[in-house]
Amino acid sequence: MRHLLSISDLSKAEAISILETANELARVSDGAIKKLPTLRGRTIVNLFAEDSTRTRISFEAAAKRLSADVINFSAKGSSVSKGESLKDTAMTLQAMGADAVVIRHSASGAAQRLADSQWMSGSVINAGDGTHEHPSQALLDAFTIRKHLGLGKSDLEGLSVAIVGDVLHSRVARSNVLLLSKLGAKITLVAPPTLLPVGVESWPVSISYDLDSVISFVDVVMMLRVQQERMTEMYFPNAREYSRYFGLNSDRMKSMKTGAIVMHPGPMNRGLEISAEVADSARSVITEQVTNGVSVRMAILYVLLTGGALETGGN
Amino acid sequence: MSVALSAPDIKRALTRISHEILEKNQGGSSLVLLGIPTRGAHLAHRIASIMSEIEGTEIAYGTLDITLFRDDLRLRAPKAIMPTTIPSSGIHDRDVILVDDVLFSGRTIRSALDALGEIGRPRTVQLAALVDRGHRELPIKADFVGKNLPTSKSQSVRVLLSEIDGKDEVSIEGEAN
Numbered sequence: 001m002r003h004l005l006s007i008s009d010l011s012k013a014e015a016i017s018i019l020e021t022a023n024e025l026a027r028v029s030d031g032a033i034k035k036l037p038t039l040r041g042r043t044i045v046n047l048f049a050e051d052s053t054r055t056r057i058s059f060e061a062a063a064k065r066l067s068a069d070v071i072n073f074s075a076k077g078s079s080v081s082k083g084e085s086l087k088d089t090a091m092t093l094q095a096m097g098a099d100a101v102v103i104r105h106s107a108s109g110a111a112q113r114l115a116d117s118q119w120m121s122g123s124v125i126n127a128g129d130g131t132h133e134h135p136s137q138a139l140l141d142a143f144t145i146r147k148h149l150g151l152g153k154s155d156l157e158g159l160s161v162a163i164v165g166d167v168l169h170s171r172v173a174r175s176n177v178l179l180l181s182k183l184g185a186k187i188t189l190v191a192p193p194t195l196l197p198v199g200v201e202s203w204p205v206s207i208s209y210d211l212d213s214v215i216s217f218v219d220v221v222m223m224l225r226v227q228q229e230r231m232t233e234m235y236f237p238n239a240r241e242y243s244r245y246f247g248l249n250s251d252r253m254k255s256m257k258t259g260a261i262v263m264h265p266g267p268m269n270r271g272l273e274i275s276a277e278v279a280d281s282a283r284s285v286i287t288e289q290v291t292n293g294v295s296v297r298m299a300i301l302y303v304l305l306t307g308g309a310l311e312t313g314g315n
Numbered sequence: 316m317s318v319a320l321s322a323p324d325i326k327r328a329l330t331r332i333s334h335e336i337l338e339k340n341q342g343g344s345s346l347v348l349l350g351i352p353t354r355g356a357h358l359a360h361r362i363a364s365i366m367s368e369i370e371g372t373e374i375a376y377g378t379l380d381i382t383l384f385r386d387d388l389r390l391r392a393p394k395a396i397m398p399t400t401i402p403s404s405g406i407h408d409r410d411v412i413l414v415d416d417v418l419f420s421g422r423t424i425r426s427a428l429d430a431l432g433e434i435g436r437p438r439t440v441q442l443a444a445l446v447d448r449g450h451r452e453l454p455i456k457a458d459f460v461g462k463n464l465p466t467s468k469s470q471s472v473r474v475l476l477s478e479i480d481g482k483d484e485v486s487i488e489g490e491a492n
Contacts, residue, residue, distance in 0.1 A: 017395070024396035027381070031401065033433045038383040066383075302383075307392040 003115045003124045004300055007135045007178035015179060016154050019143050022292070022299035029065055029295070039068035039305055041183065042099040047089065048127070049075040049105045054266055054290055055127050059102045068305075071098070082252070086110065087119055094120035100305055101125070108132035110172050117126035123304045131169050131230070137265055138175035140296040141222065142183060144289050148261050149219050157184035163205075164190040165224035165246055165273050168197050169231070172265045173224055177203055188214050194235040199288045211246055216255045223248055223274045239272055249275040253283060261285050319464050319472075320485035323437070325445070328461030332443055333365040335459050343367075345438070347406050350378035350414040352397035353413060357478045358445060359414040375402040381479070384426035401434060411437040412459075414475050415473040418444035421455035446485055448472050467491045 001014065011019075023051075028036065044063045048056050056072065073093075086105075093101060100123040103111050108130030115124040128134040142156065149159055161180055167173045167189050177187055181204040183267045188206045189196065198206065208214050215221060226242065236242045243249075248262065256262075262284045270276045279286060337343055343366050348438060350359025356378040363376035380397040396419065413427050424442060431440060443459035448466045462485075470489040477483050 021393075024380070024398060027382075028399055031399070033399075033430070035433065037382045037429065038388060110384075219403055302396075303393050306388040307390070 001303060002136055003126075004112075004304060005111050005115055005124065005126045006133045007138055007175045007182070010135075010179075010182075012155070012182050014137070015142070015182060016297055018139055018296070018299050018303060020154070021302060022139075022143055022295045024299045025141075025302070026292070026295035029298075035065060035067060037067050038302060039063070039066040042068045042305055043071065043097055044068045044100045044102065044301065044305075045071045045073055045093050045098040045100050046127075047073045047093070047103045049086075049103070049110075050128070052104050055104065055134075056102075056282065058290070058293040059125075059127065059136075059297050061294045062301055065294070066097075066298055066301060068301070071096075073165060086114065087117070090117065090119035094122070098122050100301065101203075102127045105127045105198065106130055111217055116198060119198065121140040122193050125300060125304065128171055130171065131174075132171050133175045133178075134171040134265075135175050135179075136293070136300055137172050138179040139174055139300070140287070140289060140293040141172075141265070142179050143292050143296050144263065144285055145180075145185075145220055146262070147187045148290070149259070149286060155183045156180060159190065159220065160186040160218045161220040161222060162188045162190050162211075162218040163224065164223045164248070166195050166226045166235075167191045167200070168235070169227040170224045174299060176222065177205055180291065181205070185220075188218065190214050190246065192236055192242075211252065212250075212255070215252055216257065219260050220263060221248060221260065222265075223268075225265065225267065226269055228269075243272055247273050247275065248278050251282070253278050253281065256283065263289060266290070316486050316488050318486045319446070322477075322483035325461070325483045325485065328445065329361055330365055332459045332461060333362050333369065336362070336383045336412055336441070336443065337366055337369060339417075339441075339458070343372060343374045345410045346374055346412060347402055347404065347409045347437070348374065348412045348414055349379040349401075349406075349427075349431075350376070351423060352378055352380050353479065354474055354476050355413075355415040356397075358416060358443075359412075359475050362412075362414060362443070373385060374389045375404050377402045377411075379430055380425055381423060381426040381430050384428065384429045386422060399430075405435055406431065406437045407435040407436050410439045410441065412441050412443055415447050416476075417452055417472050418442070418447045418457050418460075419453075421451045421453035424455050425453055445474060446472055459479055 102125045104127040110129045111126035190208050348359040350356035363374040364372045377400040380399045419489045441458040444457045445461040448464045475484045
């Protein structure tokens with residue numbers, strides 16, 4: 001495996017092996033060893049053409065714990081804001097000898113374009129492309145679910161997950177639908193019809209417009225951020241109405257199953273899709289998702305950047 | 316394929332190694348046995364139980380995975396990472412015995428020394444191997460050896476242990492040349 005562009009490129013076995021690797025890496029860095037020499041001398045570039053806090057910091061922390069050198073590159077304050085194309089940026093990174101590029105871009109398919117081109121020879125890791133995919137987020141969500149509810153099994157067979165909210169604009173939802181269903185979970189999307197994408201009926205999910213009828217039987221409630229910055233039209237009448245029908249508040253949380261968890265990929269709109277009491281409640285695993293993100297991204301870097309030096313011409 | 320060590324041979328070798336370790340370290344109180352997965356970990360467990368029987372006290376043991384410390388990670392396909400478990404007593408100021416099944420190039424042991432350095436500072440580090448087959452690429456030597464097996468580089472040494480392979484046996488495969 002050379003790139004991580006989409007969950008659909010991963011087989012179930014590959015996904016499970018990333019999760020297992022992350023598990024061991026988490027134990028190693030929780031315990032005695034804080035820093036591993038595994039990727040010493042390798043250079044990883046964080047190319048972020050769109051704002052991000054946790055994903056960029058998480059990839060940076062992961063790379064540093066494996067002793068790689070990290071170069072952070074954000075669109076603001078770089079030549080990208082002067083109009084440099086993705087191609088010229090990529091060729092610059094190649095000339096600097098980047099072994100991997102972690103790319104976040106507002107255009108769907110940007111990571112794929114970078115990987116398919118001959119612009120650079122390193123690995124490409126998709127850290128979110130437009131409304132398409134965010135595979136490392138889905139892997140860390142699966143890791144978190146498995147840790148809480150996996151009962152020692154390697155997959156998520158028999159669990160049911162509700163993904164609630166702005167599915168239309170959510171790359172997190174797309175990647176999670178692909179990965180969690182691959183791992184055997186049953187998924188229900190809950191959203192107003194206006195926030196479901198065209199073609200959703202062909203996804204391996206069931207669909208509901210009523211959060212109250214779903215919330216009592218699922219093991220995981222994954223709330224999505226309402227992506228106001230991507231909304232060019234009126235998708236719902238107003239925030240209060242959205243919040244009343246599709247927001248998770250403490251009253252709704254009371255009808256959840258014992259042991260069921262609440263997730264959110266962040267950043268949260270407290271008071272809109274999730275209330276502050278829920279976000280800070282005992283059911284919420286939101287900060288744990290962030291912690292697990294580092295281990296999962298270490299596993300991704302380990303799998304992509306070790307081995308294969310011979311195949312790729314020993315660069 | 317020729318059998319180099321049978322099950323009783325392995326049992327006798329591990330018993331002798333246990334006595335040698337205890338003799339050299341004046342008992343087991345300062346010892347921490349760390350086996351290198353997969354088979355080294357089982358051997359460390361066995362040696363620790365033999366030593367506990369001899370001494371009448373528990374001997375600290377654990378496992379030390381060295382995958383993330385290898386110097387050939389860029390050349391090989393990624394290997395699964397195995398668990399590392401360090402006894403709660405830690406390794407600081409203890410006599411650490413690294414245990415592995417086969418000592419060959421010495422690179423695994425070099426990686427293990429690096430890994431130990433990240434965990435703490437043992438008083439001494441010693442090495443026990445069930446089989447020493449020669450062909451060292453680094454200046455590393457075992458303190459306790461079950462059996463020295465002269466081999467050619469083209470041969471391979473196969474260690475089977477009952478915990479995972481169903482029986483105990485060491486054999487040499489391939490022709491000497």
